[in-house]
Amino acid sequence: MVENDTNAENCKLTLIIDAAQKRFAYYGLSKTTMTEIASDIGLSKASLYYYFADKDTLFRAVVKREQDFFLNEMRQLIQEEKTAEDKFFNYTKHRHTYLRKVFVNLTQLKMTMDHVKPLLGNLMEVFMKAETELIESIFQEGIKKKEFNNMNTKTMADAYISSAQGLRTLTIKNRNSYVLEKSDFEEIETRINIIAEIFIKAIKKNKDESIA
Amino acid sequence: MVENDTNAENCKLTLIIDAAQKRFAYYGLSKTTMTEIASDIGLSKASLYYYFADKDTLFRAVVKREQDFFLNEMRQLIQEEKTAEDKFFNYTKHRHTYLRKVFVNLTQLKMTMDHVKPLLGNLMEVFMKAETELIESIFQEGIKKKEFNNMNTKTMADAYISSAQGLRTLTIKNRNSYVLEKSDFEEIETRINIIAEIFIKAIKKNKDESIA
Incomplete structure (x- = not known):
């Protein structure tokens, strides 16, 4: 994680976790993909994997x-x-x-x-x-x-x-x-x-x- | 079960349950057969099944x-x-x-x-x-x-x-x-x-x- 912009980083983490939480709640864990979560918040799949190693x-x-x-x-x-x-x-x-x-x-x-x-x-x-x-x-x-x-x-x-x-x-x-x-x-x-x-x-x- | 000899019946039940308990304790439930339990107390398999429908x-x-x-x-x-x-x-x-x-x-x-x-x-x-x-x-x-x-x-x-x-x-x-x-x-x-x-x-x- 980049050290010199903690707020932006935290913000991104919040967005990712929000999106994941919604997907998990509606579709369940097994039916949700990392690609869908990334796409929900306009993030590339690579970026998402930078923050979270897996689902x-x-x-x-x-x-x-x-x-x-x-x-x-x-x-x-x-x-x-x-x-x-x-x-x-x-x-x-x-x-x-x-x-x-x-x-x-x-x-x-x-x-x-x-x-x-x-x-x-x-x-x-x-x-x-x-x-x-x-x-x-x-x-x-x-x-x-x-x-x-x-x-x-x-x-x-x-x-x-x-x-x-x-x-x-x-x-x-x-x-x-x-x-x-x-x-x-x-x-x-x-x-x-x-x-x-x-x-x-x-x-x-x-x-x-x-x-x- | 025969009604006119309750003591003998109870005795038989006790023998069967004792034998089953020993077998289960030594060999486990899955490795014990009804035939073995019957044979341990000199009972026919049919007699055992008369008292207990299954293992x-x-x-x-x-x-x-x-x-x-x-x-x-x-x-x-x-x-x-x-x-x-x-x-x-x-x-x-x-x-x-x-x-x-x-x-x-x-x-x-x-x-x-x-x-x-x-x-x-x-x-x-x-x-x-x-x-x-x-x-x-x-x-x-x-x-x-x-x-x-x-x-x-x-x-x-x-x-x-x-x-x-x-x-x-x-x-x-x-x-x-x-x-x-x-x-x-x-x-x-x-x-x-x-x-x-x-x-x-x-x-x-x-x-x-x-x-x-």
């Missing part, structure tokens, strides 16, 4: 941008003037909405996470690690503000993100179809909300006596 | 017996003179040991849950339902004994079993190999223990102030 790399860039967009939104959420508890519940809510959208997108592409996973490399692991760090910082803030009891924030954040992700994985796995029904999303949401409530109940100072 | 049905009977054995052990555990909290933690510990054993058995057969699942029919769903009912009865006992706060025991038991199962599914899914390492089992165990502690922390009356 899989470009697909990863699309997924990575969506993940970064969600993570940045969540980083802003953490800056808001709210209690750590509110931030935690907001995170849970936004996470569900985001992952539901990802799932619906995959369904439109007639792809499942099992198809997509080999293409993604370590993107999912990196994403879950970033999520765990965000949750950890909410827990740390809660301790600092005396909202939450002392705890091992790292271990607790890992347990939260992996159980939320696990509940999702379990429902998807129990479905033999790649299409999740509205009721499946509701089941996932109900279970994750209960886990979120239980975490807050367990870590919050001066708890109420009733739950669920 | 998959026999495999399900083996799995079902193991599940029932575990569930019966857990039903006994619930009868013990202990606090509901102790029963809950004991359940968690035994569940982990049992499912680790199941997993190791599958690994020896060079099979994954993905291979086995289509053979199992609804056995896993029925098993998880039975587990959820057992956990629910521990929660109910805890409320009755004033150990636990009031809660929707059904929803909470479902959330617990599905998150414990989800944590397990997530780790297995993140492995591309069907062989889980010792460290994977430790990771699953650590996370599940934290979730169990968090549940107890959230539902228990007069809680301590520190966790994890």
Whole structure:
């Protein structure tokens, strides 16, 4: 990449990723060609290959941008003037909405996470690690503000993100179809909300006596 | 099946399932034949087919017996003179040991849950339902004994079993190999223990102030 014109370069990358995202969303990954993407934005095929070595790399860039967009939104959420508890519940809510959208997108592409996973490399692991760090910082803030009891924030954040992700994985796995029904999303949401409530109940100072 | 000699019939079923279990464990499902199982216990092939229509049905009977054995052990555990909290933690510990054993058995057969699942029919769903009912009865006992706060025991038991199962599914899914390492089992165990502690922390009356 040319070093002396970063903005123009970034702009070009944005155009390419936008075009790829649209093509993938409408026609699916397998039915989209690099030539079509290049032609959509008036770029030569050679130029496109200069930026992305192949279609899989470009697909990863699309997924990575969506993940970064969600993570940045969540980083802003953490800056808001709210209690750590509110931030935690907001995170849970936004996470569900985001992952539901990802799932619906995959369904439109007639792809499942099992198809997509080999293409993604370590993107999912990196994403879950970033999520765990965000949750950890909410827990740390809660301790600092005396909202939450002392705890091992790292271990607790890992347990939260992996159980939320696990509940999702379990429902998807129990479905033999790649299409999740509205009721499946509701089941996932109900279970994750209960886990979120239980975490807050367990870590919050001066708890109420009733739950669920 | 002959009605007037139930004990002898049960005995025969036990012998068949024992023989099948041994063969499956040593040689795997695909390399075991119905003829071999029949011959191991001096039964004619026709007699064997009288009891089990095919090898998959026999495999399900083996799995079902193991599940029932575990569930019966857990039903006994619930009868013990202990606090509901102790029963809950004991359940968690035994569940982990049992499912680790199941997993190791599958690994020896060079099979994954993905291979086995289509053979199992609804056995896993029925098993998880039975587990959820057992956990629910521990929660109910805890409320009755004033150990636990009031809660929707059904929803909470479902959330617990599905998150414990989800944590397990997530780790297995993140492995591309069907062989889980010792460290994977430790990771699953650590996370599940934290979730169990968090549940107890959230539902228990007069809680301590520190966790994890």
